[in-house]
Amino acid sequence: MDQIKEILTSWRAMDVINIANDDDHALMSLLGLLEDDDSTVRLRALMAIGKLLEDSDTGVRTLILSQGFMSLASRLTDEDPRVVYRALEVLTPLLENTPLDEERFLVLLDAAAQVVAGEDTLTCLSILDLFERVQVPPLGKDGLSKVRSLVFSGSLWTRLLGLRVLLNMGTIAGYWEFLTASMAALISSGNALMIELGIDFLEEVLEFHTTPEMMRRLVRFTSLLRAVETGEENVFLRTRAGKVRKNLENVLFSYYSSRHEEALDAVRSLLSDGRGEDALFLLFIIGKTDLLLRMWEANGAIEPDLIEVLRPSRSV
Numbered sequence: 001m002d003q004i005k006e007i008l009t010s011w012r013a014m015d016v017i018n019i020a021n022d023d024d025h026a027l028m029s030l031l032g033l034l035e036d037d038d039s040t041v042r043l044r045a046l047m048a049i050g051k052l053l054e055d056s057d058t059g060v061r062t063l064i065l066s067q068g069f070m071s072l073a074s075r076l077t078d079e080d081p082r083v084v085y086r087a088l089e090v091l092t093p094l095l096e097n098t099p100l101d102e103e104r105f106l107v108l109l110d111a112a113a114q115v116v117a118g119e120d121t122l123t124c125l126s127i128l129d130l131f132e133r134v135q136v137p138p139l140g141k142d143g144l145s146k147v148r149s150l151v152f153s154g155s156l157w158t159r160l161l162g163l164r165v166l167l168n169m170g171t172i173a174g175y176w177e178f179l180t181a182s183m184a185a186l187i188s189s190g191n192a193l194m195i196e197l198g199i200d201f202l203e204e205v206l207e208f209h210t211t212p213e214m215m216r217r218l219v220r221f222t223s224l225l226r227a228v229e230t231g232e233e234n235v236f237l238r239t240r241a242g243k244v245r246k247n248l249e250n251v252l253f254s255y256y257s258s259r260h261e262e263a264l265d266a267v268r269s270l271l272s273d274g275r276g277e278d279a280l281f282l283l284f285i286i287g288k289t290d291l292l293l294r295m296w297e298a299n300g301a302i303e304p305d306l307i308e309v310l311r312p313s314r315s316v
Helices: 002-009 013-022 024-035 039-055 058-077 081-095 102-116 121-133 141-151 156-169 176-187 192-205 212-218 221-231 235-256 260-272 276-285 289-297 304-309
Strands: none
Touching: 024 039, 024 058, 039 058, 039 081, 058 081, 058 102, 081 102, 081 121, 102 121, 102 141, 102 156, 121 156, 121 192, 141 156, 156 176, 156 192, 176 192, 176 212, 176 221, 192 212, 192 221, 192 235, 212 235, 212 260, 221 235, 221 276, 235 260, 235 276, 260 276
16 A cells, blocks of 8 residues: 555556556555545545546446445545545446445435535535436335435435435425425525526426326426526526426426316415416416406406405316
């Protein structure tokens, strides 16, 4: 290990990479340097490992994963932010489409939870990008409890980490309130990177099998996306928001156009929440133009007779 460390600290990185690529013992020494007391050594070791992953065969990748995973995961909580950044750069390609057992997955999740607790936007985005690529193994009771605790967190980024895991598992039922509230917070944040992440989540959700709760909660995003279209300075985000809004409107139309009574239930819920614009949009979808006109004439005020008209007993 001392020889590898000496070569590494002298900035002869290519020598280390060439040696480690052909010698498992040298690679093990390089992985051991991830635990070195000197953060510069840890950083250079990560840079060398990242380069190895780019150029090496599957045997080297397998050895790094089997013998270096725990050290790599621990570097996510390193005191040196440069090391954290490099660890994410190494772990992201290393773990893409790579099965992990529950123990290793939860080690990674614990480390990631500590990182997002710092609420640095760029680092949190990188953590979520990493977990989008990670295959979630079957989780036991304790593992699922850990994911739920993240979802119930008061921190947006911690909540998003838990929701990211649930989305990967395809088990978002029961968590729609948390997911849609988090997506809405991102899209309305005013931060271009967070807006883009919110749109990413929304696009992914639109690929899910539709359910009544899902559709009812997604109606609000038509107005949120329209606000990005008209108010965001970034041309790319404006264009993307418009594209996703049209896709969302098509999904809502396809779902509600044949479910008028369910649409009216959703309208009543929207009105009670004070979301008149979203309610108007749903009424337009189901062709209730008479109600639409009466609401416009009322200048946006929802009067008691309009609520009466929306009772389930009324014919559609």
